[in-house]
Amino acid sequence: MNVILSHPQDTDAIWLYLELQKNHVEIELVSPEELLMAEEWTQNINNDDDQFYIKTKKGLEITHNNLNFLFNRTQIAIAPVWDKAQETERQYVQSEMNALMMSWLAQVNNKGRIYNPGKGYSLCGVYWSRQQWANAAYKAGFSSVSSENNLNVNQESVLVIGKKVISNCCNKQLVENCVKLSLLAQTPLLEIYINKDDENQFVSANTYPALSKYGDKLIAILKHIIYEN
Structure with a gap:
């Protein structure tokens, strides 16, 4: 089931x-x-x-x-x-x-x-403070983190599903960093926002993403995961 x-x-x-x-x-x-x-x-x-x-x-x-x-x-x-x-x-x-x-x-x-599994007091993925996300982003390999006063930067979203990534970016290192951040958060479904003008800059993360915007790519990955289990 x-x-x-x-x-x-x-x-x-x-x-x-x-x-x-x-x-x-x-x-x-x-x-x-x-x-x-x-x-x-x-x-x-x-x-x-x-x-x-x-x-x-x-x-x-x-x-x-x-x-x-x-x-x-x-x-x-x-x-x-x-x-x-x-x-x-x-x-x-x-x-x-x-x-x-x-x-x-x-x-x-x-x-x-x-x-996503529950973590701490959250029933769906981690519920981290901005500082916790920033610390994890550095550990994951991001070179910088957008400041709280700079959250209106030109953003690009990246969706991690297990070890798969849906993104418009072609940066292999970025993909690796995003997967590593998901692993550090122990949250296999994670939406990560990066600076479009600097793909190595982490902006924020979301454990409750809008799924429909990822369309057929998301469906194909989930279908594979479900039947791989």
């Missing part, structure tokens, strides 16, 4: 789902809200198998044995049934739901089947 995990309002995830279907990829579109209101959710986290079983109210069964690939776009973890509760109760529930979702994403990640 291959799953896109995204919120109902995520139009880029819907685009991805429809395009993969057009390309004959067996894929399910599931929301975090559906999982958090599942009919059954079982996890065994004290063994080497990282076993789990989730059955949604629609009858979809997701297990450690049948989940091949998870494309994760989760931003928050909250069960809608708590929307009308008091603020303190909602905060408590959101904290618990976040922990539950994070533990499950970690199990999936242990099997190497997820783009």
Whole structure:
């Protein structure tokens, strides 16, 4: 089973789902809200198998044995049934739901089947400060980093998907730097912005990119990744 995990309002995830279907990829579109209101959710986290079983109210069964690939776009973890509760109760529930979702994403990640895994307090890739991104960019090989006062530079986006890169740039060193930055962030799907006038200058990074702008190239890479698994 291959799953896109995204919120109902995520139009880029819907685009991805429809395009993969057009390309004959067996894929399910599931929301975090559906999982958090599942009919059954079982996890065994004290063994080497990282076993789990989730059955949604629609009858979809997701297990450690049948989940091949998870494309994760989760931003928050909250069960809608708590929307009308008091603020303190909602905060408590959101904290618990976040922990539950994070533990499950970690199990999936242990099997190497997820783009993007949760990191720290973020459910989808790292959530780094500008300084952390700057430090990682230097380690990845970028020669300079755009200052906060210079973020309106002429930018070019580069999308890293695993070890593949979608970019209009032909600089081999830039490709290597971008892949290395993705590895340092432990975030296999990463959009990186560089200075168009200086491809060795890092501007910023985004773990929640607009997918549709990468079109058929993205679909082809994901199709390969899904079936390679």
